[in-house]
Amino acid sequence: MDRFVFLTVDGLSRGAVYAAFALALVLIWRAARVVNFAQGAMAVAAAYVAYTVSTATGSYWLGFVVAIVAGLLLGALVDRVVMRHVDHASPLNPVIVALGLVLLIQAVLGMVYGSEFRPAEAPFSRSALTVGGVAVLSPYDLFVFATIGVVVSGLAWMFARTPVGLRMRAAAFAPEVSRLLGVNVGGMLTLGWALASGVGALAAMLVLPTELGLHPHAMDLVFVSAFTAAVVGGLDSPPGAVVGGLVVGLLLSYVSGYAGSDLTPLAVLVLLLAVLLVRPGGLFAPVAARRV
Amino acid sequence: MTATDLLVVRGLVAGYGAAPVLRAIDLTVPAGTIAAVVGANGAGKTTLLRALSGMIRPAAGQVLLAGEDLRGTPVEQLVRRGMAHVPEGRGVISELTVDENLRLGGLWRRDRADAGRALDEVYQLFEPLARRRRHLGHQLSGGERQMLALGRALVGRPRLLLLDEPSLGLAPRVVARTMALLRQLRDRTGLTVLLVEQNVRSALAVADQGVVMSLGRVVIAAPAVQLRDDVDLRHAYLGF
Numbered sequence: 117m118d119r120f121v122f123l124t125v126d127g128l129s130r131g132a133v134y135a136a137f138a139l140a141l142v143l144i145w146r147a148a149r150v151v152n153f154a155q156g157a158m159a160v161a162a163a164y165v166a167y168t169v170s171t172a173t174g175s176y177w178l179g180f181v182v183a184i185v186a187g188l189l190l191g192a193l194v195d196r197v198v199m200r201h202v203d204h205a206s207p208l209n210p211v212i213v214a215l216g217l218v219l220l221i222q223a224v225l226g227m228v229y230g231s232e233f234r235p236a237e238a239p240f241s242r243s244a245l246t247v248g249g250v251a252v253l254s255p256y257d258l259f260v261f262a263t264i265g266v267v268v269s270g271l272a273w274m275f276a277r278t279p280v281g282l283r284m285r286a287a288a289f290a291p292e293v294s295r296l297l298g299v300n301v302g303g304m305l306t307l308g309w310a311l312a313s314g315v316g317a318l319a320a321m322l323v324l325p326t327e328l329g330l331h332p333h334a335m336d337l338v339f340v341s342a343f344t345a346a347v348v349g350g351l352d353s354p355p356g357a358v359v360g361g362l363v364v365g366l367l368l369s370y371v372s373g374y375a376g377s378d379l380t381p382l383a384v385l386v387l388l389l390a391v392l393l394v395r396p397g398g399l400f401a402p403v404a405a406r407r408v
Numbered sequence: 409m410t411a412t413d414l415l416v417v418r419g420l421v422a423g424y425g426a427a428p429v430l431r432a433i434d435l436t437v438p439a440g441t442i443a444a445v446v447g448a449n450g451a452g453k454t455t456l457l458r459a460l461s462g463m464i465r466p467a468a469g470q471v472l473l474a475g476e477d478l479r480g481t482p483v484e485q486l487v488r489r490g491m492a493h494v495p496e497g498r499g500v501i502s503e504l505t506v507d508e509n510l511r512l513g514g515l516w517r518r519d520r521a522d523a524g525r526a527l528d529e530v531y532q533l534f535e536p537l538a539r540r541r542r543h544l545g546h547q548l549s550g551g552e553r554q555m556l557a558l559g560r561a562l563v564g565r566p567r568l569l570l571l572d573e574p575s576l577g578l579a580p581r582v583v584a585r586t587m588a589l590l591r592q593l594r595d596r597t598g599l600t601v602l603l604v605e606q607n608v609r610s611a612l613a614v615a616d617q618g619v620v621m622s623l624g625r626v627v628i629a630a631p632a633v634q635l636r637d638d639v640d641l642r643h644a645y646l647g648f
């Protein structure tokens with residue numbers, strides 16, 4: 117029982133990170149119809165910037181803020197400098213460009229920082245507090261839940277309630293009509309990339325302290341899990357991404373806890389395949405809303 | 409050009425690839441009037457509106473809105489110059505609610521108070537929309553979509569309204585009501601309308617000017633009343 121509670125909490129905590137990362141994928145997918153395979157590498161790059169700032173200044177929090185700002189800027193840059201100029205006529209083109217970007221970013225990071233693991237610092241204790249003799253939550257888990265809760269609800273509020281959120285949704289759904297109504301569609305797209313990449317950087321900052329540390333490939337497996345989460349939820353559905361993230365987090369935690377951690381990558385792939393075969397639109401696919 | 413001409417088009421050439429669809433269009437629409445553009449399928453009516461609102465880039469020619477050359481103006485700026493384009497099929501965004509679609513029409517405006525007033529006016533004008541504020545675009549009937557697209561354009565208080573086949577697929581009664589509304593807007597607010605229609609009779613009934621297009625050219629532009637009543641003209645250009 118203790119073990120089950122522990123695995124559940126641990127699964128939800130990783131799941132929250134997958135949820136955020138999957139949400140970032142969904143944001144870009146909805147706005148640009150691109151699965152951003154470079155998101156893991158971009159997030160790691162932002163985390164390296166944070167590492168540099170934190171080691172230079174001795175302040176974790178300064179690094180944390182810088183990581184998010186770097187993520188936002190990197191997202192805008194990738195859109196403006198790279199993706200904007202890719203011919204989207206074939207859906208394969210942006211995918212190939214994104215994979216090229218992964219190689220480029222990882223090569224640059226390897227050159228600048230080397231490829232040994234660097235420690236990723238956690239701002240709070242990672243040892244679980246015990247409630248009634250059962251080890252439950254660590255302060256760090258609480259920090260992860262709170263941060264992601266704030267970011268996800270903030271984004272939901274922005275999209276649903278603010279003028280800029282309305283513009284972003286309109287631009288994603290109907291770019292031509294939106295331009296006729298005065299929406300700067302290109303600007304909204306850049307903003308979408310920036311936000312997604314900022315969320316990705318945040319997710320990397322939250323997950324890296326729970327892994328081996330900082331490394332150019334540190335987010336590869338997280339990316340695969342988050343991609344699965346996004347597919348489980350349906351690439352078009354932000355709430356789906358969040359639920360999908362939690363589901364994948366729980367699944368991986370149970371598999372690694374009860375069956376051995378060697379099996380987790382396999383479990384992710386099996387889940388991905390199963391969803392693609394049974395419900396390719398994802399569990400949250402909207403019911404025939406589009407195509408007029 | 410006179411001071412009262414809101415839209416002046418000179419030698420406009422535009423199309424989609426190598427071969428132009430529009431071949432040197434000339435057109436003048438005085439402020440506060442309705443011009444009806446009619447013509448067979450494929451004549452280039454939709455292409456004309458798309459070229460005017462910058463959705464396709466003209467290869468040659470000039471478009472003046474209140475004397476200002478629109479060349480090089482990005483599409484999203486045209487609404488700020490007072491031009492509203494309701495596209496063919498009407499362009500209601502199906503994933504957004506009625507209220508969101510309408511608010512989108514006024515988001516670009518600096519004068520937030522007046523944008524709010526314009527929104528209220530549209531809800532008063534189109535009562536069925538007021539009862540369906542939270543419905544999604546794809547849940548509306550064809551007539552309601554048309555109201556929504558027209559209302560959304562009006563929220564921006566345009567000077568010039570480009571309408572592409574607003575009567576498409578609508579019952580005669582709804583068409584008549586739409587035409588009456590256009591006339592009302594012209595008389596009350598001085599709105600200028602460039603109306604593309606298949607429904608020649610009802611379009612000429614409200615229009616001040618009739619423009620007949622064929623194979624990418626304007627073959628005749630004349631007072632609507634003349635096109636309507638002169639049997640020879642009607643036979644020659646409209647085929648009825």
Ligand SMILES: Nc1ncnc2c1ncn2[C@@H]1O[C@H](COP(=O)(O)OP(=O)(O)OP(=O)(O)O)[C@@H](O)[C@H]1O
Nearest residue numbers: 424425429447448449450451452453454455456606
């Ligand atoms: N997106 C496009 N790409 C290439 N050619 C096009 C495109 N849209 C229209 N055309 C061509 O341009 C010509 C004029 O089309 P347009 O849509 O302007 O006609 P229309 O007068 O609006 O016809 P309708 O009454 O059927 O709406 C047609 O020959 C059409 O095939």
Ligand SMILES: [Mg+2]
Nearest residue numbers: 453454455496
């Ligand atoms: Mg047409």
